[in-house]
Amino acid sequence: MEIAGSVKLAAVMAELATVRPVFHSEADFQHAFAWTLHRLAPSVGVRLEVPQDGPQVLGRGRRHLDLLCLGADGHRTAIELKYFTRLWVGADPHTAEPFHLRGHEATDLGRQGFVFDIARLEQFCVPDGKMNGFAVMLSNDERLWNPAATARRTRDHEFRINEGRTLTGMLRWGIEGSWSASSERHLFGSYPLAWQDYSEIGGTHGTLRWLAVEVKRPVAEPYSG
Numbered sequence: 174m175e176i177a178g179s180v181k182l183a184a185v186m187a188e189l190a191t192v193r194p195v196f197h198s199e200a201d202f203q204h205a206f207a208w209t210l211h212r213l214a215p216s217v218g219v220r221l222e223v224p225q226d227g228p229q230v231l232g233r234g235r236r237h238l239d240l241l242c243l244g245a246d247g248h249r250t251a252i253e254l255k256y257f258t259r260l261w262v263g264a265d266p267h268t269a270e271p272f273h274l275r276g277h278e279a280t281d282l283g284r285q286g287f288v289f290d291i292a293r294l295e296q297f298c299v300p301d302g303k304m305n306g307f308a309v310m311l312s313n314d315e316r317l318w319n320p321a322a323t324a325r326r327t328r329d330h331e332f333r334i335n336e337g338r339t340l341t342g343m344l345r346w347g348i349e350g351s352w353s354a355s356s357e358r359h360l361f362g363s364y365p366l367a368w369q370d371y372s373e374i375g376g377t378h379g380t381l382r383w384l385a386v387e388v389k390r391p392v393a394e395p396y397s398g
Contacts, residue, residue, distance in 0.1 A: 177244025180214040194372035199256040218243035251306040253290035257283040259314040281329035292358040294388040306388040318368040
């Protein structure tokens with residue numbers, strides 16, 4: 174799981190956790206990630222909010238990548254970052270900087286956004302053997318990594334990203350008989366999900382964990398996206 178053929182994603186996240194155990198927002202997370210990557214691998218070019226004109230996702234037009242990382246010998250990595258939070262009020266345990274994380278109660282949309290990122294990366298990543306992509310989710314909401322508390326089927330049932338699941342194939346959004354075609358996604362790869370610890374900031378919902386999926390299309394792979 175290397176970024177632009179230069180540094181492992183896990184190394185970037187580990188270093189980031191030592192200096193920024195918590196973030197104010199997704200934009201804050203994206204900026205800090207980019208800066209930490211630059212510190213660990215200064216030869217890697219890091220571009221934020223890069224427009225992409227490649228194949229489109231369900232005809233919705235141009236898309237922007239959160240980060241495009243440019244390494245030596247043509248290695249490139251596209252990265253999409255998500256930060257999904259549950260209500261938490263406290264301070265950075267290292268700097269005492271105050272934080273008030275808002276509660277995003279729509280976990281179904283959080284899962285949907287992560288799966289959409291994977292599908293988008295499958296289209297953006299060129300199958301030349303030198304490009305890969307990462308969809309990364311950072312969260313303090315245990316409802317994302319824990320299995321469903323009930324067997325009752327919900328509209329995001331096929332989009333669940335809890336520990337131990339594998340995302341692959343056609344993922345349909347909704348309840349049987351009322352599927353939403355605009356929200357379904359077909360994943361060409363197979364992605365086993367394994368959450369990793371990020372930081373402990375204390376109090377209720379004070380555990381942050383992260384999930385990453387690497388998208389990498391083989392050169393010989395036929396693609397009809």
